[in-house]
Amino acid sequence: MNNSNSTGTKTWDHEGQLWLAEGTQAWESGNRQEATEIFNRIMDEYPDRPEGYNKLGVMYAETGQLGKAEKYFLFALSKEARHVPSLTNLGNIYLERGQLDEAIKHYTLALQTDPEYPPAHRNLAIAYRRMGRIAPSVAHLKRSQRLETRQLRTRQTPRIPNQEQGEKVSPHRTRLWLRQWIWIILGVVLAIWLLGRGKL
Numbered sequence: 001m002n003n004s005n006s007t008g009t010k011t012w013d014h015e016g017q018l019w020l021a022e023g024t025q026a027w028e029s030g031n032r033q034e035a036t037e038i039f040n041r042i043m044d045e046y047p048d049r050p051e052g053y054n055k056l057g058v059m060y061a062e063t064g065q066l067g068k069a070e071k072y073f074l075f076a077l078s079k080e081a082r083h084v085p086s087l088t089n090l091g092n093i094y095l096e097r098g099q100l101d102e103a104i105k106h107y108t109l110a111l112q113t114d115p116e117y118p119p120a121h122r123n124l125a126i127a128y129r130r131m132g133r134i135a136p137s138v139a140h141l142k143r144s145q146r147l148e149t150r151q152l153r154t155r156q157t158p159r160i161p162n163q164e165q166g167e168k169v170s171p172h173r174t175r176l177w178l179r180q181w182i183w184i185i186l187g188v189v190l191a192i193w194l195l196g197r198g199k200l
């Protein structure tokens with residue numbers, strides 16, 4: 001099976017998605033070197049896709065290298081102008097720099113492409129709050145929370161086992177489900193607390 005497009009480069013397939021998941025897992029578990037190698041492999045094998053560039057940009061932003069991060073996000077957007085995570089992440093760079101109008105512009109573009117992308121709503125809420133625009137800030141914060149809750153509900157959650165038939169609960173799935181809900185609750189509490197203190 002030929003997995004190339006008319007330009008001869010590979011089209012995005014299961015292998016690319018698998019590498020993206022592996023790189024993300026390596027990065028989240030603290031293995032930055034392995035993650036960098038995987039994301040570079042994605043860029044080499046799928047040069048027309050934005051995902052590898054976006055992920056490297058996030059890694060640079062995480063370490064405070066905003067200039068490098070910005071370049072990777074812009075390069076990702078040169079591959080796909082409406083790549084929602086890259087638009088949102090570029091907005092985050094502008095938010096960090098205090099360029100609120102640019103941040104809002106990029107979050108808005110992301111939401112025009114995917115109106116149900118929680119990070120864009122959440123960060124747009126922060127940008128509006130910093131501008132003193134409380135009503136739209138609260139509206140986007142609530143929208144973000146509703147979307148995140150809905151996404152958690154639609155993911156596969158462990159069902160209650162039928163004890164009479166000898167079914168057992170997978171401890172890993174239960175912990176994963178519980179951890180996700182704890183993070184959502186903590187995020188909501190933190191956002192409310194920061195809004196109350198005027199920090200958002």
